[in-house]
Amino acid sequence: MTERKVVVVSGGSAGVGRAIVREFAAHGYDVAVLARGQAGVDGAVKDVENAGGRAVGIRADAASLDEVEAAAEQVERDLGPIDVWVNVAFVGALRFFWDTDDETYRRITDATYFSQVNGTRAALARMRPRNQGVVVQVGSALAFRGIPLQSAYCGAKHAMKGFTESVITELKHERSNVKVCMVQLPGVNTPQFDWNDNAFEQHPMPVPPIFQPEVPARAVRFVAEHPRRNMWVGASTAYTILGNRVAPAFIDWYLGKTGVKGQLSDRDGPRHGSNVREPKDDDRDVGAHGMFDDKAHARDPWSWASMHRTALAAGTGAIVATALAGRRLVRS
Secondary structure, eight states, X not given: OOOXXXXXXXXXXXXXHHHHXXXXXXXXXXXXXXXXXXXXXXXXXHHHHHTXXXXXXXXXXXXXXXXXXXXXXXXXXXXXXXXXXXXXXXXXXXXXXXXXXXXXXXXXXXXIIIHHHXXXXXXXXXXXXXXXXXXXXXXXXXXXXXXXXXXXHHHHHHHHHHHHHHHHHHHHHTTOSXXXXXXXXXXXXXXXXXXXXXXXXXXEOOOSSEEOTHHHXXXXXXXXXXXXXXXXXSHHHHHHHHHHHHOHHHXXXXXXXXXXXXXXXXXXXXXXXXXXXXXXXXXXXXXXXXXXXXXXXXXXXXXXXXXXXXXXHHHHHHHHHHHHHHHHHHHO
């Protein structure tokens, strides 16, 4: 019997994190769920158990290193050595920079950036002595390109990218087999937009095109099992990153013109209040999906091609070789 692997999902109670919990559970992992909201944690634990796995649900604030360290110790006591650690916890706001108070700005930074620092620290403390394990940082196209109304979140994701690259080089320096990877996301249909710290009358929405949370969840599991430095989910992530490299001034103009309106929906939906300081899934389990199911794509050709790039390259090579061979035959 194959021994089940153990994965920790920090921020696993809702949204992309919840979809990641379900994805790993469906593929034979035991899962530890770390998050602030009790109802969301309990719901995620049930998801794992319904899939036949063992689960540990721990109510913890990922912005607190002490709470993350205590959670890591409990996971290894209850489930065994941690094989994979996924950092996905965050909070966000939809406000102009000058309308965002210092306390909110710092809280978003703590929950979005230092949650990944804390999770990585706890994971490496256990993985490095064993010389094995994978840490997956759930990032964003906004780690490469800032947009209006989300300066705190964009800054935190930029910081995550720089921090992770530094840690990758340090692990390479000591020739460690531990891997730290990044998965960069597009706009995703999650309950995040029902509890954003929102300064507008309109309901927040993801920047289109919108994807269902199961799309990045599949990419996260793939990277955990086939470690690579970085993976982009969605063609929109690719053209955001590449477009900013080629024409940043044009992207500045375009986002200044369209970026505010593009994050506000004409339809109304659930409004749970800001979760920046307090969780909003403490007494309600909101699951993985937000209110934009009708607009969200369940498949992503870009990440599918990325996950199958070796086979696609081999297939392309075979086609080219066959074509060249046929050309020689015609000439002879």
